[in-house]
Amino acid sequence: MQSRKKVMSLESMNPMVKETKLPIADHLAQRAEELQQDLKQGGKGRPYSEIMKCHTGDICSMGQKPNTFIQQVAAICAYPELLKSASMPEDVKQRAQGILQGVDGFSIGGYNLRYIDYSVPEKIAKFIERRDGGIPSNPRNIIGCHGVNLCIMNVMDLVTTKEPLKTGVLVPVPHCPVYTNALVLADAIKVPYQLDEGNDWALNLQELRQALQEGRKHCNPKILCIINPSNPTGQVQSRKCIEDVIRFAAEEGLLLFADEEKQRAKEFLAENARLTEEMFRQIPGIYCSPIRGSMYAFPRIDIPEKAVRQAQEQGMEPDVFFCYKLLEETGVFLAAGSTFGQDEGTYHFRLTLLPPKEKLKSVLQSIRDFQKKFFEEYS
Numbered sequence: 001m002q003s004r005k006k007v008m009s010l011e012s013m014n015p016m017v018k019e020t021k022l023p024i025a026d027h028l029a030q031r032a033e034e035l036q037q038d039l040k041q042g043g044k045g046r047p048y049s050e051i052m053k054c055h056t057g058d059i060c061s062m063g064q065k066p067n068t069f070i071q072q073v074a075a076i077c078a079y080p081e082l083l084k085s086a087s088m089p090e091d092v093k094q095r096a097q098g099i100l101q102g103v104d105g106f107s108i109g110g111y112n113l114r115y116i117d118y119s120v121p122e123k124i125a126k127f128i129e130r131r132d133g134g135i136p137s138n139p140r141n142i143i144g145c146h147g148v149n150l151c152i153m154n155v156m157d158l159v160t161t162k163e164p165l166k167t168g169v170l171v172p173v174p175h176c177p178v179y180t181n182a183l184v185l186a187d188a189i190k191v192p193y194q195l196d197e198g199n200d201w202a203l204n205l206q207e208l209r210q211a212l213q214e215g216r217k218h219c220n221p222k223i224l225c226i227i228n229p230s231n232p233t234g235q236v237q238s239r240k241c242i243e244d245v246i247r248f249a250a251e252e253g254l255l256l257f258a259d260e261e262k263q264r265a266k267e268f269l270a271e272n273a274r275l276t277e278e279m280f281r282q283i284p285g286i287y288c289s290p291i292r293g294s295m296y297a298f299p300r301i302d303i304p305e306k307a308v309r310q311a312q313e314q315g316m317e318p319d320v321f322f323c324y325k326l327l328e329e330t331g332v333f334l335a336a337g338s339t340f341g342q343d344e345g346t347y348h349f350r351l352t353l354l355p356p357k358e359k360l361k362s363v364l365q366s367i368r369d370f371q372k373k374f375f376e377e378y379s
C-alpha cells in the first residue's frame with residue numbers, strides 16, 4: 001500500500017503562511033503563556049505574581065473597560081428580543097432599532113448581510129457628511145468588514161495582479177505586521193519607506209518618492225499604506241504631511257490605504273504617555289521620541305555587543321533576546337522591535353500605554369531596573 005502523506009502538515013502547508021508573524025503569536029507569546037501557567041501553580045521562586053501583557057493594544061487584557069455601547073447595540077441586533085430588556089439603555093435601543101429597521105425581517109442573522117451593504121453604510125455616510133460640513137458621501141463607497149485586518153487582506157487581494165510585474169505595496173518601516181502578513185499572503189512585493197526616527201518618526205515625502213522609484217525597478221507599486229496614528233511608533237502626522245501624501249498618491253496613481261485604526265486611543269492615555277516619556281528619559285540606553293497620539297511607545301534601546309553575539313548564537317534577534325530576558329526575570333511582556341521592522345543595527349521594543357497608571361509605573365520601574373542589570377551583565 002502506498003504510504004499516505006498528510007495533506008496539512010508543517011512541511012506541506014502553504015509556505016506563505018509560515019512567513020507571517022504577529023506579536024500575539026510568536027515564541028515570546030508562547031513563553032509568556034508557559035510562565036502564566038507556572039504562576040497559576042504558585043510560580044515558586046519567581047519574583048513576580050503576574051505577566052504584564054504590555055506587548056499588544058488589547059484594552060480588555062489590560063483591565064480597561066470596553067465600549068459597552070457598541071457591545072450592547074451588537075447584542076440587540078443579533079437578538080432583537082433584548083429591545084424589551086430593562087438592562088439595555090434607551091440610546092442603545094434607538095441605535096439598534098435604526099439599524100434593524102433597514103434590514104429585511106428586522107434581523108441580521110443567516111445570509112442577511114444588508115446591514116453591511118446598506119443599513120450601516122447609510123448611517124456612516126450621513127455622519128461623514130455632517131462631519132465634513134456637507135460634502136456629499138456616497139454609502140455605496142463604504143464597505144463594512146469584520147475588523148481592519150480582514151479589510152486590509154480583502155482589498156489587497158482585490159488589487160494585486162502578477163503581470164507583467166508583481167504588485168508592489170509601499171509600507172512604512174516600522175509598521176504593524178498585519179500589512180506584511182497581508183501582502184505576503186497576496187503574493188505582493190513589499191516596498192518599504194523609512195519613517196524618520198530622528199524627527200519624531202515623521203513621514204518624509206522625499207523618502208517616499210525614492211522608495212517608489214526604487215520599487216518601480218522590480219515591481220508594479222499600486223498601493224500606498226499610511227498608518228496614522230502609527231502602530232508601533234505612536235506618531236501622528238501633521239496636517240501638511242497628510243495633504244502632501246494625498247497629493248502624492250493622486251499624482252502617482254497609487255491607491256491610498258489610510259489606516260486610522262489607532263485613533264480610538266483615549267484621552268486617559270495622555271497621562272500615561274507623559275509618565276512613560278519621563279521615565280524613559282531617565283534611563284541610560286533607552287531613547288524615546290515624544291509620544292503624540294497612540295496607545296504605544298516605541299523606544300530605541302542600546303544592546304551591548306556581547307548580548308548581540310549571545311542572541312545570534314541562540315538564533316534570536318537581539319531585541320527579542322532583550323524582551324525574552326525581561327519577560328523571564330520581571331514578568332513584563334513587551335513586543336520586540338524586529339517584529340515591526342527597523343533600521344539595520346537599531347533595536348527597539350513596543351510598549352502599550354494601556355495599563356492603569358499604578359501598574360504602568362511598576363512596569364516602567366521593572367524595565368528601568370532590568371535595563372541596568374542587563375547592561376552590567378553584558379558590558
Ligand SMILES: Cc1ncc(COP(=O)(O)O)c(C=O)c1O
Binds near residue numbers: 057147176262
Ligand atoms: C494600525 C493597525 N491596523 C490594523 C490592525 C488590525 O485591526 P483589527 O484588530 O481590527 O483587525 C491593527 C491592530 O492592532 C493596527 O494596529
